[in-house]
Amino acid sequence: MSIRVINEKCVGCKLCVKACPFTAIEIVNKKAVINLDKCTLCGACIEPCKFDAIVLTKISPTDIQFPKKFDEYKDVWVFCEQKKGVVQSVAYELLGKGRELADTLGVDLCGVLLGENIREEAQKIIHRGVNKVYLVDSSALKYYQDEPYSKVLIKLINEYKPEIVLCGATSMGRSLIARVAIGIHAGLTADCTGLDIDKKERLLLQTRPAFGGNIMATIICPNHRPQMSTVRHKVMKEAQENKHHKGKIIEKSYDSQTYSSRTKFLDIVEEIEETVNLTEANVIVSGGRGMQSPENFKLLEDLAKALGGAVGASRAAVDSGWKTYSHQVGQTGKTVCPKIYIACGISGQIQHLVGMQSSEIIVAINKDPHAPIFSVATYGIVGNLFEVLPELTKRFK
Amino acid sequence: MNIIVCIKQVPDTTNVRIDPETNTLVRSGVQSIVNPFDMYAIEEAVRLKEKFGGLVTVITMGPIQAEEALREAISLGADEAVLVSDRAFAGSDTWATSYTLSKAVQKIGKFDLVICGKQAIDGDTAQVGPGVAAFLDIPQITFVKKIEEIKDSFIRAERMTEEGYDIIESPLPCLITVVKEINEPRLPSLKGKMRAKKIEIKKLEAKDLDADPDSLGLKGSPTKVVKIFTPPPRKGGQMLEGEAKDISERLVDLLKGDLCL
């Protein structure tokens, strides 16, 4: 990839200078000059240029020579995360997408399941339409631990050679998959929001947001297999359950060396307050500085309860000590994409927006009609949230 | 206790506004800052040093300008700084970045703990911390919200999960990535700033790393960017006005319609 300015086209208008997030462009003698030490080839300057004077040379899939050895890599794998012996819904979402990819490529869709006493769960995965489940059942895998999980997954991949591996971008997935990618020298694209296939080259086209969703990048992995992606919860649609679907369970077991771990798992602590997991919730009711006091969060809890949702908070509310950090939505907190996000007394700073703007429906309640939150809200309510919230709760009950 | 902290310089988004006309980011005049999660990593390292003694070395991979980020870390209490910078590193993806950083960490020498921020706010991948641990072949504890105990030989920490946290113990050396909850970073001190101004920053280039040249930068990156585009910005929708009662009623109807209830 390289970037250059076509001097004949450049008029020195400075639009690219403004667009560059890395201050890498200067105007010298009325022409844009890109400082390659600062430039990260992010491409933010391409679109603002009205004169098509900046060219980012990309590698197109057709330019890439394919070593034949990739022929032995086939099938689409989904790492099926389980907790307490239950497969997590993010895995079913990946199976939904995985089915499409496998069908396009004409290969099998396979689930990978690691844990203890989870044979029944393997059957459930089959009911979601997979052809095979690779099952490794061992007491050493009861709880997630980086080393045994990554060693087992690496061995499975090396033996069965999938061409695509998908994994949830959860706390488990993000810790596991990077170690695996390093171990097998595979390309990994984190937090994809779109996955597609270039049929001709059998390439996975992975689209992911950068800069908080203001730029989208499509990424490929031409020379390494498997092609690995993580996908956030709630981005893909779950695979439908079909109890008549048949599939094969391939059970593997490994030696104690593979199962060994230098880290020791001591305990799981579930925070009672967190009965509803923010990233799992279909509805999130969030409060910001406009809630004025921790006591007023009761209003949000009531509404969340009526809707079967969870309570979130802006950074301002968390920093004021009104809610714990596990509730924080935004850049330094969680990224969520529920069906409905109700923002109460949140002005909508960019740091908050990047954490919730992919929600399906956004409702904003704020007393300031100029609050930036309204620019992303599906429904905006300018008003006193202490009047509106109880009314809403009453109606949703 | 010798601690290495990996940091990254990122564009500051705190002063970024959304242009109300075009609904896009206004990026002009954006400053570079130390990645916010890395501030927690620096603070945790300095606190451990203050408690147990030892040395805190900050390291960053980036352009020459990233030196500023290192100087800021020094002003906050880090002892030494290493800039890993070379044109050969340009275009690195998470694999190549992890490889390069792990080589630099090995070059620095003996360490008990490597601390990274959970993720960088520009790329948001959270992959480089575990990647460095994998290359160094040391155990990791990701998303640490509290160090319960740390001694010469081991660390016990709380690892944040979706439901709460796990308690994990690991032998040292080990790599941890930290979340915001772990501490409240201090502000720079005057003496720290004066030290930061004077300190000589060690530079490591590709040739200093004993690294495989084919594994560096764009060449060493398995993933390639083929297309960059700006998604259509999310548009503001309908404003509801009137009495609280009427608004609520209309909102409930609208939501029911949207969700086909």
Add this chain to the structure above:
Amino acid sequence: MDYLLTEEQVMIRDIARQIAQEKIKPVAAKYDAEGIFPWDIVKILAASDLCGIYIEEKYGGTGGGAMELVLATEELSKACGGISLAFAATALGTFPIILFGTDEQKQKYLPDIAKGKKLAAFGLTEAGAGSDAGAIATTAEKKGDYYVLNGTKQWITNGGEAEVYTVVASTNRSKGARGAAAFIVEKGTKGFEFGKKEDKMGIRASATRELVFTDCKIPKENLLGKEGMGFIVAMKTFDQSRPGVAAQAVGIAQGALDLTVEYMKERKQFGKSISSFQGLQFMLADMATQIEASRALIYACARMIDSGNSKVGKDSAMAKLFASDMAMRVTTDCVQLFGGYGYMRDYPIEKYMRDAKITQIYEGTNQIQRGIIANHLIKETAAK
């Protein structure tokens, strides 16, 4: 305006600015409403090495002087004139030791103050002796190796919170101002107690209390300078500290103006933002100019002090007088520009007006400052 600050001065200003904006601003309203002493901010100031910026390096400071003090006070006051006072009043209480202390006294007290472990306070004012420092009724009677203090000091900033007090008392009441002496008194000394905390109009985060001395025995080594020098200690201290009060006033005014400009850009009337109205623009221009003029006067005065020039009485009085009168005018106008909102406690601007008022009153009322300036003028012309 570029004041050609040294690199170190720029660092001090930046650190103070960061503390003010990130740590003080979010809590200023709370401290104002509840009137609690800002110990958590003091800890932050200490950790940032700001507490020692006017103290020599050999006593644990970073070796600056009045200019450094002024820069930090101004920045802190932009966020809260009350909280900044915990810092500035410590400087006031420390100056007598810096100016008149022996090496032993300095070794004993300055390092802890420089590290921010201890705060200081200055005790001069009494119920019957405000501007008339010659009328002080607190006595210090020498008995062997001790002085025994009796009397009550009033409205002492940092009173009760500080560990180190420099107190002016009379060793010979018949001599009036010439019978005064200055002493160092530590909190916890037997016979040294504090009166109730005053409920003030502004600077409510600062603590103001009485110092009550009842047969309070202090070692004779705690005498600062000599007997009879108490009034001189006080006057020289004020000469040094007045630019600090003036800087507090400039900070308050600048903080208020910053908020006002932001507000005026957002506030819309008749379909446009009120910052587009020329009549109001003129008010902004006048305020900004007055603030800058005050700042220039203060910085010049602080630099004069740091150059070792001891004849700063008139100039520091001018700086204090000009800046505090300016701050009162500017903050009043800022409230005006906020309109009805400005009068409401929900908005932060009225606090600036309340905080500004004290700067015209303490460390010598502005009437006293005018007297000092006029006296200097008349003396100077008489000498010609």
